[in-house]
Amino acid sequence: PKNISISSDYAHVCRAVASRIADLVRAKPGAVLGLATGSSPLGVYAELIRMHREEGLDFSRVTSFNLDEYYPMSASSEHSYHAFMEANLFSQINIGRWYVPDGRSRGMQEILLDCRRYEERIADTGGLDLQLLGIGRTGHVGFNEPGSPRDSRTRLVTLHEVTRVDAAPGFGGLDQVPHQAVSMGIATIMDAREIVMMASGAGKAEIVRRALEGEETEQVPATLIRRHANARFYFDTDAARLL
Ligand code: GLP
Numbered sequence: 001p002k003n004i005s006i007s008s009d010y011a012h013v014c015r016a017v018a019s020r021i022a023d024l025v026r027a028k029p030g031a032v033l034g035l036a037t038g039s040s041p042l043g044v045y046a047e048l049i050r051m052h053r054e055e056g057l058d059f060s061r062v063t064s065f066n067l068d069e070y071y072p073m074s075a076s077s078e079h080s081y082h083a084f085m086e087a088n089l090f091s092q093i094n095i096g097r098w099y100v101p102d103g104r105s106r107g108m109q110e111i112l113l114d115c116r117r118y119e120e121r122i123a124d125t126g127g128l129d130l131q132l133l134g135i136g137r138t139g140h141v142g143f144n145e146p147g148s149p150r151d152s153r154t155r156l157v158t159l160h161e162v163t164r165v166d167a168a169p170g171f172g173g174l175d176q177v178p179h180q181a182v183s184m185g186i187a188t189i190m191d192a193r194e195i196v197m198m199a200s201g202a203g204k205a206e207i208v209r210r211a212l213e214g215e216e217t218e219q220v221p222a223t224l225i226r227r228h229a230n231a232r233f234y235f236d237t238d239a240a241r242l243l
Helices: 010-027 042-055 081-088 108-124 161-171 186-190 202-213 221-227
Strands: 004-007 032-035 063-066 068-071 097-099 130-133 155-158 180-183 195-199 231-236
Touching: 004 010, 010 032, 010 042, 010 130, 010 195, 010 231, 042 081, 063 081, 063 108, 068 081, 108 155, 108 180, 186 221, 195 202, 195 221, 202 221, 202 231
Parallel strands: 004 231, 032 063, 032 130, 063 097, 130 195, 195 231
Antiparallel strands: 068 180, 155 180
16 A cells, blocks of 8 residues: 555664655644653654754744653653653653653542543644554553554553563563553544554564554554555564565
């Protein structure tokens, strides 16, 4: 399909994704970005930082919303996605405003209210211009695990065991990995005007094949992204090997 870009390796995938984001920010300085964590976007962020330093790419009017945060998780924890984004991107560019879902432990009523506020804040800024996505081995996007409804919005979710196992090394053991997270929903993601999904490495080949060629089902949330009118998929040859 014409909305798939295949590059030779991870570095080239990151360059392609970063230049798409940079083009958007140059064309629309007040762009609203939906950002992602995980190892996949790290090279994209490094490239955006380089463009900021060397080419003066200006983020001062950009607002960003991250997909998800572990729960329970304090923003100041080294394991938080809040800390990840601050260290790997926001402390190194001149971002205007940035938001990550609040992972602080609190009552269910407060969580529901904060999730609704997160959605309202996205809508108030004009909606997401571009949502960046990685893909988990379970087929999750953000932390929308198998079974996530198409109409889901920002909410408290339960993590799949495979996701927890994949996260365990960073936490120093499986028992340290939270069981829950706060994540934008499928509908939140699909409302973005543009979606950029990226994956690299042989370990993603099977889920990439299912995401693009398998039956469209809430059991593999990444398959739902195909329906988006303006989604582009960026893979390296290893991740695209089974397509
Ligand atoms: C985490 C994140 C996802 C990410 C996935 C894949 O679970 N919540 O947004 O896509 O990991 O991570 P990686 O890019 O490290 O393979």
